[in-house]
Amino acid sequence: MAVVITGIAELTTNDAELGKLRDAAVVLDGDRVAWVGAAADAPAADERVDVEGRAVLPGWVDSHTHLVFAGDRTAEFGARMSGQPYAAGGIAVTDDATRAASDEQLAAGLRKHVDEAVSQGTTYIETKTGYGLTVADELRSATLAGRYADEVTFLGAHLVPPGTDADEYVDLVCGPMLDAVAPHVTWADVFCETGAFDEEQSRAVLTAAGKKGLGLRVHGNQLGPGPGVRLAVEMDAASVDHCTYLTPADVAALADSDTVATLLPACDLSTRQPLPEVRALLDAGVTVALASNCNPGSSYTSSMAFCVTTAVLQMRMTVEEAVRAATLGGAQALRRDDIGVLRPGSRADVHVLNAPSTTHLAYRPGVPLTWAVWRAGARQR
Numbered sequence: 001m002a003v004v005i006t007g008i009a010e011l012t013t014n015d016a017e018l019g020k021l022r023d024a025a026v027v028l029d030g031d032r033v034a035w036v037g038a039a040a041d042a043p044a045a046d047e048r049v050d051v052e053g054r055a056v057l058p059g060w061v062d063s064h065t066h067l068v069f070a071g072d073r074t075a076e077f078g079a080r081m082s083g084q085p086y087a088a089g090g091i092a093v094t095d096d097a098t099r100a101a102s103d104e105q106l107a108a109g110l111r112k113h114v115d116e117a118v119s120q121g122t123t124y125i126e127t128k129t130g131y132g133l134t135v136a137d138e139l140r141s142a143t144l145a146g147r148y149a150d151e152v153t154f155l156g157a158h159l160v161p162p163g164t165d166a167d168e169y170v171d172l173v174c175g176p177m178l179d180a181v182a183p184h185v186t187w188a189d190v191f192c193e194t195g196a197f198d199e200e201q202s203r204a205v206l207t208a209a210g211k212k213g214l215g216l217r218v219h220g221n222q223l224g225p226g227p228g229v230r231l232a233v234e235m236d237a238a239s240v241d242h243c244t245y246l247t248p249a250d251v252a253a254l255a256d257s258d259t260v261a262t263l264l265p266a267c268d269l270s271t272r273q274p275l276p277e278v279r280a281l282l283d284a285g286v287t288v289a290l291a292s293n294c295n296p297g298s299s300y301t302s303s304m305a306f307c308v309t310t311a312v313l314q315m316r317m318t319v320e321e322a323v324r325a326a327t328l329g330g331a332q333a334l335r336r337d338d339i340g341v342l343r344p345g346s347r348a349d350v351h352v353l354n355a356p357s358t359t360h361l362a363y364r365p366g367v368p369l370t371w372a373v374w375r376a377g378a379r380q381r
């Protein structure tokens with residue numbers, strides 16, 4: 001069944017030729033976009049939806065979340081807001097709660113958080129394992145995640161479980177754990193950071209995952225300068241995520257690579273880190289993505305709009321740059337060319353704002369502006 005969405009005051013396509021259109025229409029046919037152009041030229045369809053002067057853009061692509069978890073870290077967050085620093089070790093609290101939870105509890109949490117994201121305009125979502133850290137629990141996390149998320153990433157290398165020898169654990173991740181989980185995931189990721197995995201351990205994990213045919217991602221340069229960005233570029237990772245502390249050499253390496261710099265501003269705010277210096281990245285020509293990093297410890301929000309608002313108001317991105325990074329940038333971080341864009345043939349992922357332009361995302365901070373969402377052609381709200 002075809003649907004024509006008309007009455008679009010401002011249409012952000014992210015397509016190089018189509019650009020931004022005024023007084024536009026979009027036709028969806030099944031799970032694909034069939035037509036984009038001026039409202040006056042729109043073909044007939046089975047159903048017509050007039051959005052009455054609202055702005056339309058591709059649905060948010062959230063390329064970095066951790067939604068397979070149980071438990072609660074409100075107290076840790078409260079302590080942090082009272083001045084305690086963030087450390088990678090807090091992950092172990094969620095590991096214990098996740099292992100103790102039933103499949104049904106984990107599935108209910110996944111469904112709740114994916115629904116919450118979709119209701120706010122997210123139409124494509126990646127999520128990671130990484131709160132299991134045993135072969136059985138990582139396998140369980142990966143299979144449950146595949147039921148609800150569009151893409152699943154293996155993050156066995158999230159933290160060395162307390163009381164475990166680090167090198168022995170890396171051998172487990174690169175061997176039996178990867179063997180068990182690889183058939184259920186597209187990507188592998190490693191937390192390359194002080195307190196998590198060092199450069200050599202991270203390289204070993206990425207090398208083993210690459211040999212299994214998985215795409216690579218890296219958590220790096222979150223809590224201080226480090227080897228994460230350099231390693232991600234060396235391994236041709238699709239994305240290096242956080243990038244809170246970058247040297248000029250890191251920026252130059254990214255600019256000379258196909259690795260996307262994924263920024264997670266809600267996480268930086270929630271851990272009281274500085275926000276990334278995005279202007280240096282953009283000026284150097286680095287592809288930038290924005291993502292939520294939704295997880296119970298360091299960034300418990302599914303709101304991509306909040307990330308966009310923060311990127312504009314506090315990181316000094318333009319609205320166009322931030323919206324692009326949260327849509328097309330996320331698609332590039334997942335190495336897909338059929339999402340984060342509205343053109344004939346792309347996935348029918350459409351976000352209608354209750355506002356005449358995307359500028360309102362920053363002009364009206366904190367106001368829920370999602371008015372309608374189609375995800376792969378299916379109307380969500």
Ligand SMILES: [Zn+2]
Nearest residue numbers: 064066219293
């Ligand atoms: Zn993360």
